[in-house]
Amino acid sequence: MSLSPAERGVLSKVLSLDVRSVQRRTVLQEVGSTAAKQAVMLAGWACRFKRLPDGRRQVVAFYLPGDICDFSIFMAPELDSTIELIEGARVAGISQAQLATLSRGHPRIMQGFWRESQTAASIQREWLVNNSQRSARERVAHILCEIATRLRAVGLVDGQECDCPIMQADLGDACGMTAEHTNRTLRQLRDGGLATWRNGLLRIDDSDGLQNLCGFDPAYLQFRPAPQQSGDIFFGVGR
Amino acid sequence: MSLSPAERGVLSKVLSLDVRSVQRRTVLQEVGSTAAKQAVMLAGWACRFKRLPDGRRQVVAFYLPGDICDFSIFMAPELDSTIELIEGARVAGISQAQLATLSRGHPRIMQGFWRESQTAASIQREWLVNNSQRSARERVAHILCEIATRLRAVGLVDGQECDCPIMQADLGDACGMTAEHTNRTLRQLRDGGLATWRNGLLRIDDSDGLQNLCGFDPAYLQFRPAPQQSGDIFFGVGR
DNA sequence: CGTACTGTTGATCAAAGTCAATTGAGGTGG
DNA sequence: CCACCTCAATTGACTTTGATCAACAGTACG
Numbered sequence: 001m002s003l004s005p006a007e008r009g010v011l012s013k014v015l016s017l018d019v020r021s022v023q024r025r026t027v028l029q030e031v032g033s034t035a036a037k038q039a040v041m042l043a044g045w046a047c048r049f050k051r052l053p054d055g056r057r058q059v060v061a062f063y064l065p066g067d068i069c070d071f072s073i074f075m076a077p078e079l080d081s082t083i084e085l086i087e088g089a090r091v092a093g094i095s096q097a098q099l100a101t102l103s104r105g106h107p108r109i110m111q112g113f114w115r116e117s118q119t120a121a122s123i124q125r126e127w128l129v130n131n132s133q134r135s136a137r138e139r140v141a142h143i144l145c146e147i148a149t150r151l152r153a154v155g156l157v158d159g160q161e162c163d164c165p166i167m168q169a170d171l172g173d174a175c176g177m178t179a180e181h182t183n184r185t186l187r188q189l190r191d192g193g194l195a196t197w198r199n200g201l202l203r204i205d206d207s208d209g210l211q212n213l214c215g216f217d218p219a220y221l222q223f224r225p226a227p228q229q230s231g232d233i234f235f236g237v238g239r
Numbered sequence: 240m241s242l243s244p245a246e247r248g249v250l251s252k253v254l255s256l257d258v259r260s261v262q263r264r265t266v267l268q269e270v271g272s273t274a275a276k277q278a279v280m281l282a283g284w285a286c287r288f289k290r291l292p293d294g295r296r297q298v299v300a301f302y303l304p305g306d307i308c309d310f311s312i313f314m315a316p317e318l319d320s321t322i323e324l325i326e327g328a329r330v331a332g333i334s335q336a337q338l339a340t341l342s343r344g345h346p347r348i349m350q351g352f353w354r355e356s357q358t359a360a361s362i363q364r365e366w367l368v369n370n371s372q373r374s375a376r377e378r379v380a381h382i383l384c385e386i387a388t389r390l391r392a393v394g395l396v397d398g399q400e401c402d403c404p405i406m407q408a409d410l411g412d413a414c415g416m417t418a419e420h421t422n423r424t425l426r427q428l429r430d431g432g433l434a435t436w437r438n439g440l441l442r443i444d445d446s447d448g449l450q451n452l453c454g455f456d457p458a459y460l461q462f463r464p465a466p467q468q469s470g471d472i473f474f475g476v477g478r
Numbered sequence: 479c480g481t482a483c484t485g486t487t488g489a490t491c492a493a494a495g496t497c498a499a500t501t502g503a504g505g506t507g508g
Numbered sequence: 509c510c511a512c513c514t515c516a517a518t519t520g521a522c523t524t525t526g527a528t529c530a531a532c533a534g535t536a537c538g
Contacts, residue, residue, distance in 0.1 A: 072357035132415025176371025
């Protein structure tokens with residue numbers, strides 16, 4: 001289900017109406033708030049995290065260029081997590097009214113949004129597997145594989161290298177490990193000639209080796225086209 | 240957004256058309272398959288899990304009576320995980336054609352399905368926090384709180400007690416711990432007078448104590464009604 | 479009865495957390 | 509230009525948690 005040229009035009013129009021460039025480390029959506037707009041990443045990175053009362057933090061998602069920051073945002077009574085922009089973020093906002101118009105006039109665009117949100121759910125499940133079953137080395141390797149693969153899909157990998165403007169502490173909080181252990185684990189990967197991450201630049205030195213180490217299989221990222229039949233269902237998107 | 244009596248009638252009609260009672264420990268949806276039907280739990284328990292090549296298993300969801308087993312099922316190219324019925328399962332199947340009809344004639348029912356799927360996503364995020372940030376004792380306490388709370392919401396808690404027909408190994412695989420350590424942790428909770436789980440019967444002896452131990456806050460289960468405005472958006476459910 | 483699961487307990491070990499100190503880079507003001 | 513400050517990254521020493529390996533008990537069922 002790829003969009004027609006006309007639909008793409010409508011979509012980029014909508015995404016161009018309300019664009020903000022945001023300072024690094026700015027909170028976009030506070031936990032507990034009710035969102036006023038749906039946010040779409042045009043450039044830069046964001047992360048979504050939950051905090052425990054004692055301060056422990058878990059990053060539950062990274063949002064890369066092209067990603068929708070939680071499409072369910074208008075459905076939930078209030079946000080269960082905080083969305084923070086990390087670096088170089090340009091964000092398009094879509095209002096409730098615009099979504100309503102889209103849903104009436106361009107159901108296939110809406111359907112694409114839903115598919116995106118289901119892919120996000122699939123990634124979420126894989127993160128649960130990652131943090132629950134894999135060792136520290138496997139975890140870090142796996143998430144680096146995911147990041148590189150997702151960035152490659154949107155054309156942001158140059159050869160073996162891509163921007164990765166987060167901190168080690170962010171990666172640690174995503175993998176459920178301390179910053180110190182994340183550091184040591186990254187060093188092991190570096191010393192093993194698998195991946196080097198320095199000064200915000202990630203280089204995958206040995207892609208096969210890294211993928212073998214953690215058993216990375218990109219199927220869960222659902223890059224393939226949707227099944228043909230889906231058009232028949234309308235998924236509530238329909239007419 | 241609660242359904243009207245008429246809508247409830249339509250829904251229970253749809254759910255009554257194709258009901259199966261299934262043997263314990265039967266696989267409902269195999270990983271890699273493409274689903275033919277959308278499954279809704281009418282009674283009993285199911286679990287959804289992913290496996291790593293070396294056999295490690297992560298339970299990513301428990302499905303209790305009333306739950307939808309992955310509404311996204313027709314959207315994804317193929318299932319990323321296995322859905323297995325655990326005990327006493329009666330399952331309603333909804334075909335693609337029925338979903339299509341529903342989406343045209345009863346958008347609000349479809350909308351309810353979407354809300355359900357977003358609640359499932361919220362639970363998924365909390366599980367990630369649980370397994371990534373909390374200690375073994377906290378993890379087990381938290382998941383017991385969740386189970387009891389969800390069962391209470393559908394009227395399946397009698398006083399302090401509810402059926403919990405899974406095995407300790409299932410709970411362990413959900414919490415990302417070995418069966419042995421799960422056993423020891425349950426013993427600690429039992430000895431601490433917090434919760435007793437024996438012979439498939441879970442008793443919450445000290446609800447406050449258990450919730451305090453793990454910082455359980457049921458907000459992520461999203462039991463509250465949806466915000467009023469949601470009707471205006473149609474979420475692609477429209478017309 | 480024997481067989482096969484589950485659940486239970488113990489002893490040992492390795493992985494990751496904690497605490498503490500140091501290095502290094504970038505920014506700022508004098 | 510340099511002294512200073514801050515924050516992130518890095519490394520080391522030690523501790524704790526939970527995994528691993530192993531044995532055994534309780535129960536259900538053919």
